Amino acid sequence: MDFFDVVSVQEAKEKLTERFIEYEFGTEEVSILECTNRVLARDIYSSINVPEFNRSTVDGYAIQSKDSHGASESIPSLFNILGEVKMGEIPNHIIESGEALYVPTGGMIPEGADGMVMIEYTEKLDESNLMVYKSISLNENIILKGDDIKDGDIALKKGRRITPEMVGVLAALGISKVEVYKRPKFYIISTGDEIVDLDEDLELGKVRDINSYALHSLITKLGGEVVGKTIVKDEYELLRGETKKAMDVSDIVLISGGSSVGARDYTGKVIDSFNGKGVFVHGISIKPGKPTIIGEGNGKLIFGLPGHPVSSIIVFKSIVEDYVREKMGVVDFIPKTKAIMDFNFPSSSGRETYQMVKLKEVDGKTYATPSFGKSGMITLLSNSHGYIVIKAHEEGVYKGENRDVFLL
C-alpha cells in the first residue's frame, strides 16, 4: 500500500466523522453508584427545587433582618426567643418583629424570617431573651428555595463526563439511575511474525507484544471495553478471519501492524475485502504515526495502527480517542496544563508533530523539557508527563513560549 494520499490530522478526522455519521454507540441506564467517568447521554432536568425550602447556612437565629439594623458590639438589639427548630423539622412559628427562632445549619427558615444571625454574634440572657451584636442584610446566611437548582432547569448537560461533583447533583435531585453512553467495544489484533505474547518464550529476533497491552490500558482509561485481544501472523487469510470475528462483536477493530510494508498491505487488503467503503484514509501526516490507515467494513470502524508502540499510542490518543469523544459529544476539559517551553525545537514542516515532554516546577512556574530518545522507544513515553502538539503549519517551538501540555 502506497501512501500517496496522506492526509492531515484534521482531514482524517473529518473523513472519519463523515463515514460514520450514522453510527451510534447506544446508551444504557446505570446506578449513580457506578456512573463515575461515564458520559451523560441525556440532559438532566430537575423536577424539584434545590433546596426545597429556605435553608440556613449557619447555626444561629432566624429573625426579620431589619430588626438587626443598627445593632453593634456596644448597642445590641434585643429579641424574644421563640424556641428552636430541629433538623428536618418544619418550624411551628411565624416570626414577627422582635422575635427569634434558633435554626441549625441546614435547618428550615421559619415563615416571616428573612435573615439568619450567626450564633457567634448573639448572647442568650436567659431562655427567652437574646442579644444580637451585629446587623445582617436581607436573606443573609440563607439559601432560598431553588437558589441551587430550579424546578424545570437543566441541571447537567449531556456529553459531560460524570464527576463526583455531578454525582452530588444527581443525588440532590433524587435521581438514582442515569442514562449514559455504552462503553465502546474494542477488539485488538496484533499482527506480525515477530510478535510474541507475554507467556511465550522470547527467541532472539522476536519482540514482545507491547501494543495490545498499551492499547488495552488506553481503552480502559478512555472508558471503553476490550472484547477481544489476539496476535496473528502476517498471513492474509488468518488476518481476515480474525478481523471478521472482531467486527462481529465490537464497535472498533484495532489492527496494530506489522509496520513493514508487507504487513500494511495485508491490513489494507483485508479491510477492502469486506462489504463497505474499505480503506478511506491511507496515511496521516502526523509524527509519529504516519503509516496509519482507517477503513470501514461491514459497518464497523477499522484502524490499521503503526507497529511502533509510541506511534500506535499517539495515533490512539489523537485520532481514536477524539472520534469516541466526538461521537458522544464529550464536553469535558481535556487534562492539560500551560507550561513554559525551556527549549527550541524545530518540527517536520507539514506534519502535525507530537513531542513528549517532562514537566518541572521552578519558583511556582511550570516548565516543559523535551524527552529525547530514538523513535520507537517505549521509555520515551513512560518517562514523560505529557506531550505538546506542534501544528503542521508551525516551524517548531521557541524557548520561552507558553504552550499547552496534554497530560498522559
Next chain:
Amino acid sequence: MDFFDVVSVQEAKEKLTERFIEYEFGTEEVSILECTNRVLARDIYSSINVPEFNRSTVDGYAIQSKDSHGASESIPSLFNILGEVKMGEIPNHIIESGEALYVPTGGMIPEGADGMVMIEYTEKLDESNLMVYKSISLNENIILKGDDIKDGDIALKKGRRITPEMVGVLAALGISKVEVYKRPKFYIISTGDEIVDLDEDLELGKVRDINSYALHSLITKLGGEVVGKTIVKDEYELLRGETKKAMDVSDIVLISGGSSVGARDYTGKVIDSFNGKGVFVHGISIKPGKPTIIGEGNGKLIFGLPGHPVSSIIVFKSIVEDYVREKMGVVDFIPKTKAIMDFNFPSSSGRETYQMVKLKEVDGKTYATPSFGKSGMITLLSNSHGYIVIKAHEEGVYKGENRDVFLL
C-alpha cells in the same frame, strides 16, 4: 465539641501522618490487563535488555556507515545486496565493506553493519546491485541493544500510578503481573435526622443524602473501594454501633455530619469511645470545611466530615486523598493547570481557602473566573472546572496572577 484547637491544613496532615505512621494498606498482585490507575508498590527492575538486539527503526538497508560517506543524489555509492532479513529472524550474513542487507522496521541488524539507510534514499539496479544516494552517520536509524531499557535497571519506580505507557513498558519487559497497593477500603456513614436516601420520600424539611453519593464517587475516582454505606439518625448508640461495624471491615471510616453542633458532639464522643487515641484533630482552618474532626479508634482512621456537601468534598480532596497518596508514596502529577486569574478576590486571613473557578480559553491563554454562590450550593462544584488554593498567609488573589488550578 468546641473548636478551640483548630489547626492548619498542614498541621492536620502532619498529625495524621504521625498517628498512622505504621498503618499499611497492603499490596496485591494483579494482571497488567487490570493494573491501569493502580499504584505500583515495588520498583520494577528489568531482567532483560530492551531491545534485546540492535533493531532497525526504518525500512531499508543495513550497511557499514562509512561506506556511504560522500554519497549524494549526484554521486551515489554502490553496494552489493546480500538479500534480506525477515521480521523476527536472525540474519545469516555478516556485513562487510560494500555489502547491504534489506532489514524491515523492527528487524534485527546483522553483525558488521552499523547504520541503516532508508529505502527512500536507495535504488535497486537489479537483484544484487544497490545505489545509495545519502550519507549516514554511525548507528543512524538503529536502536542499540539495551538503548531503551538496560538489564538490571529500574524501569519503573514504585509510587507511580500506572498509565497505559507504563503498561507498555511492563509488556516490553515480559512482565504479566505486577504488585500494586490494595484499594483502600472506605465505609461511609451519613448522620442526621434530616437525611433521606434516594429511594425514600422527601418530606418538607428533609434533605437528600448527597454526601455519601459524592463521597462514593470520589473514592472510586481515587481508586478506593466502598465496602459499606449507610444513613443513621443522630443517636449516640446507633452511630456507635454503625461505626464499630464500619471499623471492622474498612481502612477508613467517613462519618459525614450532621453539621449541627449536637451531631458533631456525637461523632467526637463515638470516636473517643473506642480503644485508641480518639479525636486528635478538632477542627481545621480550611474554608470551607472547618468543622472537620479526625480520630483513631481500634487502629482505624475515622473522619468526621462536615455536613455541607461542598465542604465535605473539599475536605476529602485536600485531606483524605492527600493521606492516601502519601501512604502509597504516590508520585504522579496531580491534574492541574496554570491559569491567569481574571478577578481580585480577598480571602479569609488565617484559613486555607478553596475557591471554585471556571476556566476559559481566550487567544490561546487560559483564564480562571470564580464560581460564586452561597456556601453549601452543590452547583458551585458541578459548574466549576477546578479550584485554586489560597494559603492561610495570603491576603487573597490578584487579577492577572498566574496560579495553579486543580482540576475537579
